[in-house]
Amino acid sequence: MTTSDLVLDPQLKYWVLLPISIAMVLVGLIRNNITTLLQPSPKLQPYKQERERHFLDRAKSFTAHNHILTPEEFATRKQYLLAKLTSNDFLAVSPEEATTKQQDPLAQLTDPKNNEMMMNMALSSILNYIPQTVIMTWVNTFFSGFIIMKLPFPLTDGFKSMLQNGIATPDLNVSYVSAISWYFVNLLGLRPVYSLLACQEEADSIQQQQQQQQPMNIAGPGAPKMDKVFKAEAENIQILTHESIYTGVLQRVLERNGL
Amino acid sequence: MPDTALLKKKLLHIAATGSVSQFTPEQLHSHYQELNQFLALHKDTLDSIELFNLYELEFYSCILTNHDIEAKAVIDLLLDQFQSNSKSQRIKLLQSIYYEAIGDGKQATQLLTQDPDELSLSRRLVTFSRSDGSDKYIKNLCYYLDLQPSDLSAWAELGNEYKKIGKYQDAIYCLKEILLHEPLAYPVFYKVGLYHYYLFLQELAKPKTRLHDLIQLLTQARDNFLVSVEINDKYDKSWVGLYILANHEFNQDDKFKKKTEKLKSLVQKKVTELHIDISSIIE
Numbered sequence: 419m420t421t422s423d424l425v426l427d428p429q430l431k432y433w434v435l436l437p438i439s440i441a442m443v444l445v446g447l448i449r450n451n452i453t454t455l456l457q458p459s460p461k462l463q464p465y466k467q468e469r470e471r472h473f474l475d476r477a478k479s480f481t482a483h484n485h486i487l488t489p490e491e492f493a494t495r496k497q498y499l500l501a502k503l504t505s506n507d508f509l510a511v512s513p514e515e516a517t518t519k520q521q522d523p524l525a526q527l528t529d530p531k532n533n534e535m536m537m538n539m540a541l542s543s544i545l546n547y548i549p550q551t552v553i554m555t556w557v558n559t560f561f562s563g564f565i566i567m568k569l570p571f572p573l574t575d576g577f578k579s580m581l582q583n584g585i586a587t588p589d590l591n592v593s594y595v596s597a598i599s600w601y602f603v604n605l606l607g608l609r610p611v612y613s614l615l616a617c618q619e620e621a622d623s624i625q626q627q628q629q630q631q632q633p634m635n636i637a638g639p640g641a642p643k644m645d646k647v648f649k650a651e652a653e654n655i656q657i658l659t660h661e662s663i664y665t666g667v668l669q670r671v672l673e674r675n676g677l
Numbered sequence: 678m679p680d681t682a683l684l685k686k687k688l689l690h691i692a693a694t695g696s697v698s699q700f701t702p703e704q705l706h707s708h709y710q711e712l713n714q715f716l717a718l719h720k721d722t723l724d725s726i727e728l729f730n731l732y733e734l735e736f737y738s739c740i741l742t743n744h745d746i747e748a749k750a751v752i753d754l755l756l757d758q759f760q761s762n763s764k765s766q767r768i769k770l771l772q773s774i775y776y777e778a779i780g781d782g783k784q785a786t787q788l789l790t791q792d793p794d795e796l797s798l799s800r801r802l803v804t805f806s807r808s809d810g811s812d813k814y815i816k817n818l819c820y821y822l823d824l825q826p827s828d829l830s831a832w833a834e835l836g837n838e839y840k841k842i843g844k845y846q847d848a849i850y851c852l853k854e855i856l857l858h859e860p861l862a863y864p865v866f867y868k869v870g871l872y873h874y875y876l877f878l879q880e881l882a883k884p885k886t887r888l889h890d891l892i893q894l895l896t897q898a899r900d901n902f903l904v905s906v907e908i909n910d911k912y913d914k915s916w917v918g919l920y921i922l923a924n925h926e927f928n929q930d931d932k933f934k935k936k937t938e939k940l941k942s943l944v945q946k947k948v949t950e951l952h953i954d955i956s957s958i959i960e
Binding site: 459462463464465468469472473475476479480483484485486487488491508663664667668670671672674675677 | 764766792793794795796799823824825826827828850853854856857858860897899900901903904906907939940942943946947
């Protein structure tokens with residue numbers, strides 16, 4: 419069964435198709451800029467946490483590369499690291515303090531760090547939803563049931579639900595696009611346009627740099643407790659077997675040179 | 678006319694590695710001119726990250742070539758750009774370097790002590806005590822290393838300071854700390870070997886030293902040189918070290934001669950292979 423072509427008023431192009439597209443692009447750009455402006459500036463870690471992280475690093479590198487030490491050096495370092503890892507010397511928050519904090523549920527809620535993170539998450543989702551809702555309402559109110567364009571190529575029936583949302587004509591050729599569907603197509607497909615217009619590439623690389631500079635926040639909510647991590651590392655060190663790189667080095671070098 | 682893209686890459690590489698601090702005066706001079714010219718001609722084609730990285734590099738080049746006024750201009754430019762984020766450690770660091778360069782130590786110190794969380798500023802603050810003698814400097818470095826126990830360049834600096842006052846054992850400890858993080862750093866192995874040799878010489882000069890200890894030190898020196906050449910076969914410094922050890926009067930003794938014979942011939946071979954002019958070094 420063939421359906422004859424619909425005749426579309428050319429004015430639809432100027433008064434519906436273009437306005438929707440332009441509005442989407444502009445709102446997207448504004449949203450992009452606002453998100454950049456609202457991004458919190460990277461914060462410094464408190465020095466105690468940095469110290470803790472550095473010390474853990476040191477212990478880990480000892481576990482990984484202790485073969486470069488002589489047996490005596492290995493013994494002294496092992497003793498030192500075990501003593502420090504099992505004491506509270508390098509912990510940013512002593513275990514007692516941590517448990518009292520944990521027991522108090524109010525402290526979790528009033529913790530400024532948690533609040534800030536929640537605030538950021540809320541802001542970013544609000545910035546996503548509000549403009550979308552507004553534009554969708556606008557399109558739905560003014561252009562509901564509009565068919566605004568015909569795609570210049572044929573499509574299978576599978577695309578019907580995607581391209582002809584909001585109009586109840588089961589037999590219409592799939593190439594015709596309704597206003598609300600055009601909105602959805604724009605919503606999902608405009609990302610490359612935004613990045614082109616907003617020099618996103620550079621912005622992305624700036625963001626990447628910031629993330630690189632900021633070490634992973636190991637003390638964030640849900641992270642393992644540092645004293646447990648320290649204890650685990652101490653156990654690792656306890657069971658280390660040491661083999662020095664210096665044993666037989668002369669023989670190895672001589673052999674490699676054919677002597 | 679050099680290729681601009683290549684030149685840009687080179688300058689950005691220098692900025693990223695900080696190798697400008699190790700340039701010879703001639704290199705520094707030509708680098709300074711090159712950078713200035715590049716910035717004047719191609720400023721507009723760079724993206725903002727590259728541009729400000731190069732400005733930072735220009736600041737360091739200005740300071741190193743005694744162009745104080747230009748350095749100030751670069752700082753002002755950076756401040757104009759990043760005024761909203763005046764908490765930036767990176768800019769404060771540059772400012773403190775500028776103040777130190779014009780001799781205003783007080784202001785520089787004040788800038789560096791504002792926030793204990795700004796650890797790269799604390800590190801810079803530690804270096805201010807260089808002029809107060811080794812002991813104070815070492816104390817400050819130790820304090821800093823207690824805060825940042827895996828800052829490798831600080832460990833290297835501490836090792837260097839210990840070496841200056843002849844505490845080779847401590848210096849070796851510091852270098853080993855670097856090796857634990859970077860187990861393939863052959864120049865550090867060479868240095869450890871060298872310090873063992875220095876320690877040997879120090880002990881040798883003392884009236885009552887057990888022969889066993891001396892041999893132990895020499896063996897350790899040899900082993901470190903050997904590990905260094907095991908990692909990089911062409912590292913001539915370590916071969917020279919081995920040459921000196923193999924020809925040391927200690928090893929001429931009949932007891933040790935047999936053991937070192939092979940090593941001696943290997944070192945001799947390598948020294949000729951790598952065209953090392955031993956006579957000029959030993960003198």
